[in-house]
Amino acid sequence: MDVKEFLNIIGSEFYTGVPDSLLRPVCDYLIDTYGTSGKHIIAANEGNAVAIAAGYYMATGKAAVVYMQNSGIGNTINPVASLLSSDVYAIPCIFIVGWRGEPGIKDEPQHLYQGKVTDRLLEDMDIAAYHLKKDTSYDELCMQMSAFRTLLEKGKSVAFIVSKGALSYENKTEYHNNSTITRESVIKLVTEASDEDVIVSTTGKASRELFEIREHNGQGHQKDFLTVGSMGHSSSIALGIAVNRPERKVWCIDGDGAVIMHMGSMAVIGNVCPQNFVHIVINNSAHESVGGMPTAASTMNLCQIAMGCGYKEAYTAETEKELRNCLMEAAKSNQLTFIEVKTAIGSRKDLGRPTTTPKENLKEFMENMKNQICGHGSR
Known part of the structure; x- marks a missing residue:
């Protein structure tokens, strides 16, 4: 219809x-x-x-x-x-x-x-x-x-x-912004900077891209928790890990739509203020994973919000060079850190989905966390 x-x-x-x-x-x-x-x-x-x-x-x-x-x-x-x-x-x-x-x-x-x-x-x-x-x-x-x-x-x-396909519309609206760096290139740089640290990624295409980057690099997925549902809650999952494993740095790859959905979590993160937490928000000001409709992020100053919530360091990056510098600072910092990366809307046409099940992802992730407790290495 x-x-x-x-x-x-x-x-x-x-x-x-x-x-x-x-x-x-x-x-x-x-x-x-x-x-x-x-x-x-x-x-x-x-x-x-x-x-x-x-x-x-x-x-x-x-x-x-x-x-x-x-x-x-x-x-x-x-x-x-x-x-x-x-x-x-x-x-x-x-x-x-x-x-x-x-x-x-x-x-x-x-x-x-x-x-x-x-x-x-x-x-x-x-x-x-x-x-x-x-x-x-x-x-x-x-x-x-x-x-x-x-x-x-x-x-x-x-x-x-x-139901799927029940509605139709003659125009398929295309959404764009003025940013040039891609989300996938951002995630690739995060995996390089995080080394053996833990990554919690948000729902949508970010987790799909993280999975494929690991596959392309011949790496395992044991360091990554892919939040395939529960939109807006990846940063809270990361907080729960960070406060209970203070010896591990935890990187959260978040999105602007997800952050806005449950923004109160930033106030809680800032209040708890774990020193081993890096919160990265990939901001394309769009709900891209479901079509690209705009979010309110284009009119917000996320870094000011983070600092107002109690984060100790906050950076904005718009180029790969700027992002590399921000990630380098975050990797060596012992402070709660926030990084906003302004990115383009779009993804590869051939982007796939994780080939492991959510239960397999969780089991592998928790086994890796357990092995780290047993002293099998951490940076």
Whole structure:
């Protein structure tokens, strides 16, 4: 179904959410039509989007659309249960949910369980759901939206669970910035600087590129934890490792969208202030792994935020030469260090995915950590 038809049937005048690859037709259409202000706000996380939608309802008396990947449902549970619920304020909302891990459809390991419980989670939150599939007709959707309007008028929320390929859009928006250094070259330089240290990498293409760099160099993966899901939490994982293994330097390869999603973690990291932690944020000001839609990072000073949170050193790099210097300082430093690297949007067309399972990655990583405890070398 054409995305314009779909959104016309829904009939909302305000949209907010977190971009998703399955919902790229929705995201591209909203960017092309409204940009990122006024009628369309790209939120920090899905719970943030729910709160924005609630504010819109309070101001206008109309239900907003909140779009997300189903992996973001967890972020919505608190504001749905304690803000939107018909047992609390009875604020209606229309959710558009990309169905990663749909049963019977091949997908990556981190999506499979989430896909299996998507219907159940929405049902438990008293959100009526409808599956939008490739063969859903215009008339079927109109009938469903009519039924949904009855629920919305009662202060209840509803959801469209969107299967892969169910929506289409005539224009595939291309996203660019003015940076030149690539994310993959940044990660390659980090692996060189980190030597035998631990690396925790964020979700999306960063972890995929780290895996392929190790493969290309004939190196093992035992030093790397690939955070294939749990967007926004890689720095907290790295913190938990760093404070419990103070003899090991821990490098976190993060992304701007992930940092923004759970930015409170930076305040906690700064407060704990582990001396063996290097936090690297690859900032292309885009949700590139799901299509390239913009984040709020282009208007933020991440280094000032890091220093305000208690990080002891903060650097910004825009070239490989600048990054090499920053990494050299971080490698020899015994201070909590933050490095922002401004990078281009884009990746190799032939970029693959890890060939090991998440459980295999964790087992190998923990065995390496255990061996280091036993004294088998650390720099």
